Amino acid sequence: MGGRRTPLILASGSPRRKALLEALGYPLRLQPPGVGEEGLDLPPKALAQALARRKGEGVKGLWVLAADTVVDLDGKVLGKPKDREENRHFLRLLSGRDHLVHTALYLRTPLDLVEEVHTAKVRFRPLSEEEILWYVHSGEGLDKAGGYGAQGLGMALVERVEGDFYTVVGLPVSRVFALLWERGFRP
Template structure:
């Protein structure tokens, strides 16, 4: 009679992002959500990539759990970080800035386990097509971009804004899942039990 693998321990997702919840669920990883009360502002002298990593680490440290995963995404254009737009008007300004050009998306990823912690930054380059004024106004008015770095969501209506991606799609979505899987393995999380029925 074969032995049944124990259910892997639940991760704590230190994020309120529905995209990150969706990706963890798709992977089959057990998890619970505990959004942290952590600030999301860049510090003077930080690069956008450094900001993304530091904020991911801060979010992971802000919640309790044996296995905690956190991420933070920062959009960079011409060295300038774009966070979440405050309102539809600022969302329009972001889209005008991104229209017809490349920008970089940095997602910081932090994992804390019982035996240690690790963090990294995954970066992808995204090219927007040239957007018409009416598209910019209509997308901003939809409200979809208000809770997203850079003011757009690549997996929703915002998919039509994007002409090309160089790098990991899931980095742009907000959780570089292949990198997370590797970090879990490196820190000793029992991945072999995740996909067993």
Template sequence: MKTVVLASQSPRRKELLTQAGIEFTVQPSVKEEIYDPAETPDNIVASLALQKAEEVFAQHPEAVVIGSDTMVAIDGKMLGKPKDEEEAARMLKQLSGRTHQVHTGAAILSKEDRTVFTETVQVTFYPLTESEINTYIQSKEPADKAGAYGIQGLGAVLVERIEGDYFSIVGLPVAKVVRALKKHGIQL
């Protein structure tokens, strides 16, 4: 049986693959993320997922490697992980009461096949008060999250509705990844 390698140290991605019953090892990509900011967010996350998967696949050519990347965008502008609490507050104010997009790219590589795709989910936030934003920032949850929130944690209370795959927002379109893994010879 082939080994599955996750090219990410994201605890959320690990949790989702485990939940799906996939046996895997972890080897995070250490490659610097390089992309053209003129590209669309969905193309950027696909490219970054592929770069991560290719780096790890070069070290494990007999394995099936999964790379992934998630980005939040609003008004065509990408919101990465906030550098500090001030930037987190600016991001959350920008998302307050509005709909934004969460783009998650996935790349699955094996000797037999190469699958790259992007899932885009529409996420609408409730209008947020200054106090709600400050309370959420004090939780420290926004620190390592694209767009300064995590829907799977305390950030769930910020979200009015989603249109699309919830798990893509968390960091991995797990159902689509499992289907792609089957094309690469991985059975559950």
């Protein structure tokens, strides 16, 4: 590819997604789309896809990647908690239980448009009230779907992940890499 370094436009403000793509060596430009996540009353998987699409369509560029992650507990969306009390409530709900994490991709290239949803199953170990308070007071879960981050302190809460761990983190990296590679976009 020589000197050509067309950037991948990441339609996101997520530091986690940015770090994952930078770790692979992609030329990257962050362009948070400035679109809201409200106003959609959809089942969790469809909501993730609609939000990823809304983000991707909100930015211009040749190579645009957007993603959205939704936590699904028995068909109910657990979004980003509005405050510490809601974060605590979410963790109580998740304690000792399985839930699904859906991460949707929207990839627009000069060749085509790809939209996919990837799902992983996560099991939390049973949590004591003291452990829940410890995590809530860390503040880590406040900006994350479901109120936790599996890649940070939240790793202490997760007992098992079935599927791609990076889907839980918010970007199925292996799949994104394959999609870009197949289309000639190299890190």
